[in-house]
Amino acid sequence: MTPSDTALRSLAIAQxxxxxxxxxxxxxxxxTAGCPATSTDEVAYPLDIDYAYDEVPDDLFTRPAAHGLDRWAPLLPPLAAPGLGEGNTPMVALPDGVWVKDESRNPTWSHKDRLNRVAVSAALASGARGIVVSSSGNHGAAAAAYAARAGLPCAVFTSPYAPPAVASHLRAYGATVLTVPYESVRPLMRRIxxxxxxxxxxSVTDTAHTGHPFGPEGYKTLAYEVALDLGRAPAAVHLPTGYGELLFGVAKGFQELARLGVTDSVPRMYATEPAAAGALTEALRTGRPTxxxxxxxxxxxxxDCEINSYRGVVAVRATGGAARTVTDEQMTAARAELASQGLWCETSAAAGLAGLRAHGPQETDGPVVCVVTSSGYKDVATAGETYEPTAPDWPSIRSALTAARAD
Structure with missing residues (x-):
């Protein structure tokens, strides 16, 4: 097949x-409320998007790299909303050869920009009067930014205990910020x-996390970029995991690459959750969907999610990976390791590397990638510390620099 109008046309055909x-x-x-045919009273099952894969342009994976998801339009739902130059984030090698995919370089400093370019496009294309989202930070900021870009009102339910910068970030885009008790969020979202x-x-469902069916498609592009940067599929990918949408999207992206003959393997997907929660780890341990x-x-x-999405179960099982938990201390150590290499991320974003360091495995059959999801600006403790001014004399300056070298 030669390039044609499919170059910028979505080949999505069904949910x-x-x-x-x-x-x-x-x-x-x-x-957005899950599959009406297969969901039960116990589990709301999410939806996936199917494509006319036999119509994918032959040159799709040989075109020059570019910021913006339009680069991958045939394998995404229709991109009706304008973008902000999301994606095409860098890969940085750590001293031991582990690769870090740094998603903090996206427009609102997190991986959520990939999801929201697609989800906000769906809202615009389907005639929605606005968008509504529940978020502790990253998702809300990205949704507000892409809604503003698309000219849609945005309502964000967030915790009154979220980091101080979150509300300012959201309001800067013109979003309506709503802080209500957690148990009221989904009923109010459904009314909106x-x-x-x-x-x-x-997600607006209570029995499991379903989320927007189009949103995780945006995460597939992360897999495309990793494979093109490495010249192959990695052996394993380690990701911070909450509801599992990123995990699912990246796994699907690698599965598509193998299906289309771009790579000859699919990496094992390792989900890392905080030990304080671990819903996906528990679902897989007990053999349940959620x-x-x-x-x-x-x-x-x-x-720190109390319930998982079935998407995560599908991703781990299909790729032969696993879900594990890590402590705050292990994530803090991974965050410090990344910072020592010039990569500053929030504690949650270091979970993938923490999982690799705590649990392995040490892969020998190919590259290993850890996804870092968001910037250190998003952390709870950021800008919370205060520091004494340094005395403007040489002994104090010399002492400070000597102490820094010792550290």
């Missing part, structure tokens, strides 16, 4: 249930959808 991929629905409207015509770009767990205090506030 299908992850519980039973033979159950298909039209591409529009996005089914039903009564005001907004579209939810985060699990609900108590959530304890943790610095990894961005991924």
């Amino acid at each position: 299908r249930s992850l519980a039973d991929p033979s159950v298909r629905h039209p591409l529009w409207p996005p089914l 959808v039903d009564e005001l015509g907004f579209q939810a770009v985060s 699990a609900r767990v108590p959530v304890g205090p943790t610095l990894a506030y961005a991924i």
